[in-house]
Amino acid sequence: MTYANDMPLAADTALASDLRMSVMRLARRLRAERTDSSMSISQLAALATLDRHGPLTPGELAAHERVQPPSMTRIVASLEAAELLTRTDHPTDRRQVLLAPSRAGKDLLREDRRRRDAWLAKRLRDLDAAELAVLREAAAVLERLAGA
Amino acid sequence: MTYANDMPLAADTALASDLRMSVMRLARRLRAERTDSSMSISQLAALATLDRHGPLTPGELAAHERVQPPSMTRIVASLEAAELLTRTDHPTDRRQVLLAPSRAGKDLLREDRRRRDAWLAKRLRDLDAAELAVLREAAAVLERLAGA
DNA sequence: TATTGTTATACTCTATAACTATA
């Protein structure tokens, strides 16, 4: 029985509301489990983006993080001072530079992820098999929703 | 077959990682759908807490929002200036005051939720019946995880 | 004397505008 496409819009609206609240609430809890309070959210986010996308110029990184270039200049400077990223010359354009996480930067990101995963994994142990199965399927669907 | 409780811990760690990433990513998208850019995140969050928990004193509200009392003084002052909340005298202690959202404040919160729900509901229409069923069950599980 | 809330002041983060170096 595939009634979902025929259901009144109200049903999806209620699901949207429930889902939004539970997702936002869990996200707040996960956010609170940050590793290193010495690095700000913006600094960690910029470093994580470099780790995901590979080397970027400051301008590209600013665009990705939706901040203005001067703001990224400061974020990059602080990460560089902490030796969490490295700058290398752009191969063809001497105005530009390429940024990448250093070994220490990668280690910090890995530790950050590890701690958050550990917090969540610990709570997953309180769930039964059926609930875990639901989450396994839901993770993929949530990912698609976010990317849409 | 209920193998989940017997599975090696690594399996839950992988699920934790996948789930964390998808939840955080969706939360970012939902956050970006804010209604009213004239009110900051902190202001909106404080107002929403008053709406959920009923009248609170400034001190209680500061504790809920994890900010210091002087910071809450400023947030409350701005909400009051915008006529989004009201202050009433505490019934027994003249040092304290009770804060509650005004009618306009409730309307603003409702509009904010409506817009976010609409964004998500629109995307839910792209899913099939099985995926919607998974999300219906997952919403409850996620809620429990967040509250744990 | 302790507690609630506010005022005074400083720090962090981000923005816009102006500047330097390179294309």
Added chain:
DNA sequence: TATAGTTATAGAGTATAACAATA
């Protein structure tokens, strides 16, 4: 002349310390 990045400066938002009013 246009573009990449930085420096100078200003505006939010939050914190700590000091203060006023009430318990």
